[in-house]
Amino acid sequence: MARKVDVAALAKGVLDGSRSLLARAITLVESHHPEHRRAAQELLMELLPAAGGAHRVGISGVPGVGKSTFIEALGTRLTGAGHRVAVLAVDPSSTRTRGSILGDKTRMTALSTDPDAFVRPSPSAGTLGGVARATRETIVLMEAAGYDVVLVETVGVGQSEIAVAAMVDTFLLLTIARTGDQLQGIKKGILEIADVVAVNKADGEHEGDARSAAADLASALRMMAPAGESAAIDWRPPVLPCSSRTGAGLDEVWEAVERHRAALDQHGELAGKRATQQVDWMWAMVRDRLLDRLQSDPGVREVLPRLEREVRAGERTPTLAAQDILDRLGL
Numbered sequence: 001m002a003r004k005v006d007v008a009a010l011a012k013g014v015l016d017g018s019r020s021l022l023a024r025a026i027t028l029v030e031s032h033h034p035e036h037r038r039a040a041q042e043l044l045m046e047l048l049p050a051a052g053g054a055h056r057v058g059i060s061g062v063p064g065v066g067k068s069t070f071i072e073a074l075g076t077r078l079t080g081a082g083h084r085v086a087v088l089a090v091d092p093s094s095t096r097t098r099g100s101i102l103g104d105k106t107r108m109t110a111l112s113t114d115p116d117a118f119v120r121p122s123p124s125a126g127t128l129g130g131v132a133r134a135t136r137e138t139i140v141l142m143e144a145a146g147y148d149v150v151l152v153e154t155v156g157v158g159q160s161e162i163a164v165a166a167m168v169d170t171f172l173l174l175t176i177a178r179t180g181d182q183l184q185g186i187k188k189g190i191l192e193i194a195d196v197v198a199v200n201k202a203d204g205e206h207e208g209d210a211r212s213a214a215a216d217l218a219s220a221l222r223m224m225a226p227a228g229e230s231a232a233i234d235w236r237p238p239v240l241p242c243s244s245r246t247g248a249g250l251d252e253v254w255e256a257v258e259r260h261r262a263a264l265d266q267h268g269e270l271a272g273k274r275a276t277q278q279v280d281w282m283w284a285m286v287r288d289r290l291l292d293r294l295q296s297d298p299g300v301r302e303v304l305p306r307l308e309r310e311v312r313a314g315e316r317t318p319t320l321a322a323q324d325i326l327d328r329l330g331l
């Protein structure tokens, strides 16, 4: 896509619901090419007034927990109920494993061919910061194209779930019953950002396990005092068993997700949450860009090993070393 981008045509195509132009617009926001970056920002400015209308939901869980089966089943229900559903992913690890979580579209065969759904694989290049940026911008495109539910999938490893929680209204943690301590394997940090917890694979011989795991997890969560926004809206994350295979419990999970968003709305927190997310995003980009510049600066790279060595050996104070590095960037 090195040729000049016709931003007006792309914007119109997205607003008119053209799938092929929407796909091109996403490719544009994913691009690192400076000319594309400029065109993408122009496009986003054009589309921003038409964005913001979706319920943005993050869905996280460790590999194998059933995320793609869940999204396929839930998404199909939602389109059946008249929603238009977009599915995105944040999976920076895909650069290493050479295949993103949504790269293999056959994992969501029904949704991928559903005219009311749009399944987009994770951008496969770059750092978490870069992938998160592209995903946030893609959410704007999806909303401008009229999708009213945006599901952002992420693997429950690393920092990606924090990045996703920072771009959605409601964060859904998918888990499964485990023998022994139910909290084992679930990082405490992720429970703190979960707005709804679903215990998947509650079917067949495992149904009882899933139900008791859900009850255990619910009581563990009751012990945790709600903080921040959850306290402000008086929200306790419900823990619900479900089966993505049979569909049992999926309606209840979605109802809980909608209740969470209604609670945000009712307490006047939704607009504030989104506004704060935008400002945080701005600063995250400033930090990313500064760090990029710093790490790619030849003068800085030259002195880094020496400075690190001297700080490690206690021969130079961290403050002086930091100043030395920043001086080289003229900061």
Ligand code: GDP
Pocket (backbone or CB within 6 Å): 061, 062, 063, 064, 065, 066, 067, 068, 069, 070, 200, 201, 202, 203, 242, 243, 244, 245, 246
């Ligand atoms: P992901 O890695 O989290 O996306 O997980 P997948 O959706 O690929 O599912 C992993 C495996 O669990 C697959 O073999 C699915 O068929 C199976 N699975 C997913 N959901 C359910 C469920 O609700 N019940 C049962 N029994 N198996 C499920």
